[in-house]
Amino acid sequence: MIFDSWYDLFRVLVVGTAAYAGLVLLLRTTGKRTLSKMNAFDLVVTVALGSVLATALLSSEVSLAEGLFAMVLLCGLQFAVAFTSVRVRWFQDLVKSEPTLLYFQGRFLPTMRRERVSEEEILSAVRSEGIARLDDVAAVVLETDGSFSVVAGGTSSTVESLRFVQGVPG
Template structure:
C-alpha cells in the first residue's frame, strides 16, 4: 500500500476555480441568512455560524478526499476566511454600508411596552423575549426602559432607574 504523495500535494482543480466557488458560496449564504433575519436570539451571530460551517465543510472535504488534494481545501478555507475578514473590516471602516452587512439593533421593549411589530419582524414570541429578560434578571416587563435585539442576536436590557 503505497502513499501517492503527488495526489495529496498537487492541486486537483484550478486554484482560481476554488476561489470563485468559495466566493460564490460565501456570498450566497451570507445574503440568504441576512435576508432571513436574526432568528438566533441569544446565540452566535449569523456571520460567525456561517464561517464555522463553511470552514468545517471545506476542511472535511479536503481531509476526506472529496477533493483530490489537500491544497484544494486550503485555498477554499483561505477564501472563506478572507471574505469574513473583509466583511468585518468594511463594516467597521465604512459606516454607510454597515446596515447592509450587519443588521442594526432593534428595539423590542420601550418603556415597559412590547414592541410587537419589531418582534413580529424577527419572529420572536413573547415567551422567548420573557425568557431572555429573565436571564438578565428582569422579573416584570415594567422594569425595562429599553430592550434591544443586537446585531449578534443577543438581547440587551436597560432597566428603569426607579425614579
Template sequence: MEEWFKFSWDAFGAIILTAVGIYIAVIIMTRICGKRSFSKMSSFDFAMTVAVGSIIATTVLSKTVSLTDGIVGIVTVYLLQMGAAFARRNDTVKKVMDNTPLLLMDGETILEENLRKGRVTKSDLRAKLREANVTELSEVRAVIFETTGDISVLHKQHNRPIDDFLLNGVARE
C-alpha cells in the first residue's frame, strides 16, 4: 500500500514526457487518417476508440511499455482502422463487419420480435421515446436501433412519408 503514495521525480518526468509524446502521436495519426478514427459509426469505430484509449493509458502509466511501443501500437491500430474502412467498400465484407440497423417501431406498432433480436427492453424503448420528446405513440413514424447501438426516433410530420433513403438497409423483421 505504501507504494501507492511513493513519489519520484524520475517517474513524474517520465509520465509527463510519455503523455506528451503519445498525445502528439495520436494527433498526428488522427490528422493523417481523418476524424472517422473517433466516430462511432460502426462497432469497429467503437473498438478503435477503446483501443486508442487503452494504448494511451498503458503507455503513459506502465513502467514496462516504452513511448516507442505505444507509438507503434497507435500506428498499428490506425492502420487497421484504415484497412477496415477500405475493406468495407466491398458489400460482402461490409455485411460481415457491420451490424444491420433494426426497426423497433413501425409507426405506433412496437415490433416485439425485433426488440428481442436487438436485446432492447420496452423500458429502454420508452426512455428513448421520452428522450426524443414523444408524448404520444401516434407521433412516431419509426424507431430504429442503429448499428452503433443508438436508437433513432423519426417523428411524423404533417403525414409526410419517410424518404426511402433513410430506411435503406434497415431490417424490418
C-alpha cells in the first residue's frame, strides 16, 4: 500500500518524536558506554535499541510507553553488565572476549585460523592504516569488537600496548 491514513502518519510523527527524544535523554543519562563497540554485548545493545525504536515507531501494536520501557530496560541491563564486569573479574571473563594477536614482528600467527581471519584481511587492515610494508608493522590485533588494530613499529619494537592481548610472546 502507498497510503493508509492520515492517522497513521500522525502517529508516526508523534511517537517517533517522543521515542527519539526519550532515546536521546536515555543515552545522555546512561553515558557513552551504552553505544560503545567495546565487545559483543555492546553491539547487541546498540542494534537492539535501533530495533526497539523502529518497532515502537512503526508498529501500532507497540505503545510508546512499551517502547520507552524496552529501551530503558536494555540500557539498564547494559549498565549492569558493564558495572559488574569492571568490578568482578570472573564476570568480566564470562562476558568479554580478549583481544587476540594475529601478526607479530614479521610473522603471521596460528591464532589467525582459530579466529577465522585470513592473511588478506590483515593486509587490508595494514593498508587502511596507510602502511605500505609489513616491515613497518609491529603487530596486528583482533580487538574484542571485531575490528583490527595495527601497531606500527617494525620487528625490533617492544610494544607496551599489547600488555592484555592474548598470544603475546612472553
